[in-house]
Amino acid sequence: MIDKILLADDEKDVVDIIKKRLSNEGYQVLGAYDGKKALDLTNQYIPDLIVTDVMMPVMNGFEFCKAVKNNSQTRDIPIIVVSGNMKTEDAFLYLGIKDFLHKPFNLEQLQSKIIDKLALSKEMHTQKTKMIFHSERGKILETVKSMMSDVPQWSSAYTHEGREIMSLAKKTGADIIVLESLLFILGVYR
Secondary structure, three states: OOOEEEEEOOOHHHHHHHHHHHHHOOOEEEEEOOHHHHHHHHHHHOOOEEEEEOOOOOOOHHHHHHHHHOOOOOOOOOEEEEEOOHHHHHHHHHOOOOEEEEOOOOHHHHHHHHHHHHHHHHHHHHOOEEEEEEOOOHHHHHHHHHHHOOOOOEEEEEEOOHHHHHHHHHHHOOOEEEOHHHHHHHOOOO
8 A cells, every 4th residue: 555645835846846756755645835735635635644844824834733633533643843943843742743854854864754654653553552451340341341442552351350361461462461459540440
């Protein structure tokens, strides 16, 4: 499957040069020259990665990224922020965006960051955290099951038998085991 990358920058020449380079590398590349158009393309095509400038007309890069992160369909798209002003990073960190590329940059730096970010994103979506939950109370396990069903990154197993925990851990290769006493501490039940 071809990775889709959205480029958002008000400098048309910059978008065109990067778009040509990434297209030659086998990516499907969408370009936008303002934050509003970038948001429209993001919502329409759900790219695998976004590279955005900060200073753009209509909707700036921060407003664009905030809108992406506030949408359940797009919030997990990795974003690389390109900026000539390092002081803007704190605002993006607030949104959970940690990848920055400072202007001026060369295409090799951008391409390397894109490759790394896409690889990490794919790994995160394919590798689930394996968890085992233990409680002797069936009602508690049912509550936990309903809570965990909404977390696609977790693969969960449940047991009410204490002696099953180790065999279940070996069988599933569990990363985390949550015992009933911890469920009590976490407030799942009182």
